[in-house]
Amino acid sequence: MDANSFRTVIGLEVHVQLNTESKMFCSCSSGYADSEPNTLVCPVCLGMPGVLPVVNRIAVENTLLTGLALGCQIASESKFDRKNYAYPDLMKWYQISQYDMPLCGRGSLKISLDDRDKQIGITRVHLEEDTAKMIHGESKVGHKISLIDANRSGVPLMEIVSDPDMTSPEEARAYLTTLRNILLYLDVSTANMQDGAFRCDANISVWPVGIDTGDVKVEIKNMNSFRAVFKALAFEEERQSEVWVKTGQPPEQETRGWVEASGETVSQRSKEYAHDYRYFPEPDLPPLKVTDQLISSLRNAMPELPDSIYKRLIEHCELRSSDALQLIDDRPLLLFFDEAVNEYAQPQRLANWMLNNFVQELRDSETDLASNPVTPQRFVELLQLEDDGHINSKMTAELLRRMVTSGKSAKELVAETGGQITDDDELQKMVAKIIKDNPQAVADFRAGKKQAAGFLVGQVMKATKGRANPGMVNKRIGKELGL
């Protein structure tokens, strides 16, 4: 068997923390990011004796919304189940999850790769509760200790399971970024992978072409970024092919963990020790009825999703495809664009200035869209100043920089420093002075060094602090030099 005769099958399980105000089964805040450990807890999410869960309606709705966005079959009746396993971070030693009647059944997600579209099947989307966080360390006197922070315990967690439809790490990455964008546009999660709001486990198996795919698969965990998912899958693709080449047998079915530092996956446990979760229906929660009325109101409330935004940007705004994708990938930026384009008739020019200069200025001044003072209205005002000839493009760039740092509008800044100089007499005087002050350059030009003209134009611009109309200066210099 040679390395080219394999095909890869990848399925992804994504866990998404929903950004609801309260937890899944109690009224504790689910926004634990900046909280002291064990401060956002109550008897319910601590699993104290005698407590009962109450379903967070918003979490159910957000899960249904996600299901609708993924074209899933929505269950008219769903239920919760207890998933039993013994681990200290699980307060009740069972997790309330969904087993055989998830809120959302079959659906699909369209990914685009190298300008080709592909549908990835969605197996199911269900709702469950997050566990507490375990922190392992050492005490001051050197004892090994394990600490528990239960703030995360009971935060709503939505699990999205894909079919094993992806055939490369690239497709897996495209699936994840597409899915993440949809979640962001639905506004159901921060979908931040570093914070653990978006987690991904992967199943991957590599099979020789021509042999039917078996059900042996390797599960990979501990991937904390899209990059890690990509690298882990690429590593695993190669490792499994090597096993085939060496042994002629499929790789062992097991769970492996991605180790970022060494860039490899290592065996965690084999499936022989697979859990028996002993699922059974959660007796503390009656079955959930999903009414047609709820579904239609959710459909009505469905925000515009990346796919149709892309279409709109291409068809109505006539943006370049890459610009449209860049905007969609940065939702705040897209919202900024949408607001600005309402008042500005040149979408591509708007996109150019936003994606090139504005994004760079924000980065340079270490600020972001939300906290910088430039509003879409001010941005449009700036572009219009140039369109109307009040400023030149150099000034536009300079003004944008100063707008970000000073908090002033383009008009205010122009009023302070003056607009573009277009007065013929004034420009004539300046050009004459520059010609007079730079005899060497003039001589060079006459000797055939054409670029000396550019130098002279530059000198005029410098003298006017960029305010001179560069086209007019160009013309005048040419005239003076006898072109």
Add this chain to the structure above:
Amino acid sequence: MTAHEASGLLRNREISSVELTEAVLERIGQVEPNLGAHISVTSDLAMKQANAADLAIQEGVVHSLCGIPIGLKDVLSTADVETTCGSRMLEGFVPPFDATVVGKLRGIGAVFTGKLNLDEFAMGSSTENSAFHVTKNPWDLTRVPGGSSGGSAAAVASYECMVSLGSDTGGSIRQPASFCGVVGVKPTYGRVSRFGLVAFASSLDQIGPIARDVEDAAILLEAISGGDSNDSTSLHVEVPNYCEVLGRSIEGLRVGVPVEYFGSGLDDDVKELVLKAIDQLADLGAEVVDVSLPHTEYALATYYLLAPAEASANLARYNGVKYGYSNLESVDVSDMMASSRARGFGEEVKRRIMLGTYALSAGYYDSYYLKAQKVRTLIRSDFDEVFQNVDLLAAPVSPSVAFSLGDRIDDPYEMYMSDAMTIPASMAGIAGLSVPCGFAEGLPVGLQMLGPALSEPTLLQAAYAYEQEAKILFKAPSLDV
């Protein structure tokens, strides 16, 4: 004296709640050493509540349970009061919150005199499974009080409180009420909030009153009933005035006698007393007919799959990590959790956890848990069908009178059999009660009445009519100390 009598005296200022509470606490001091109905006596809390109740009574209109000493089965979470569930596992555990029913009673000015003994985590039929001590039957101290709410029934029978709360999963209110000669009501599943009731089997557990007469039971039931936003399985149906129906005629009431409850295994003298009681219902104008609940014989086996299955998950949280018993001499976290459970739980609890875990395990789920769920549906439809034709059912509570301490503790099957007649109603989630119907061998016998969901008014009406007719008014056991 009953709670409603005491309530009248309180409101007429003939006695004060402080006096009543002191008397009850004194009684506890006298009989408790022989009886063992309590796990803890909350004297300080009780006196504080009694004082507050007296002030409230002076100020005007109060609930009829204001100032009344009430005992709580120690499976009800009580804020700032040790709540043990009769287990080493929760010895010393002081919850930070009240069960909904406890909060309701606290709110209307009831006086909490103590936490009452039970089989560990309500698993048992004799209260011998308590990790702390056995409770004895006040009518014969060599006998069991029944279980698992044995402490709740014994305390009410022996005047250690005026009324008490128990919980019934497969008969744990009705059977001890029968054994101790008091009234016990297992409400319809969902009628009373379970929030704060430490779970044994979530789909079966229900809190209910134990009292010395039907009227007291009705008053207490009304006080604790109602939908609860903290319990998604509670029924948001208006709570009727349960006392209003007491005293109404039962003329024309259709009473079914399920033949399956009178088969072999039922002691003759129990059978005789129950049949006599049914005759008296007929004398009162009830139409008595024989009916059949064909799946009755499968109820016990089904129960011992479903209840332990749920329990195996409900009791998983006791792992020594967060509260309760923790074996601190263990070598690491896993060992700590495993050994804390091994040492913290008693034999019966461990037996049921193992049974339940097994019933849910891969490969066994379909043939045990799932099949049991199907049988449960059949049992439910047995009752549905019967209640098309009758208003309620009359039957024995348990096949025998209270058995001797130690008699069945080593024979789980024999022990489980004492619940065979109470379990079907629990499985169906319907309402039931036990009302005293006489004595055999000097020991009380209860008449069980069962009605469809939310039929509590009819049940209480019939039980009250019977109680008045039979004039088996409560008399205290001699309990010479």
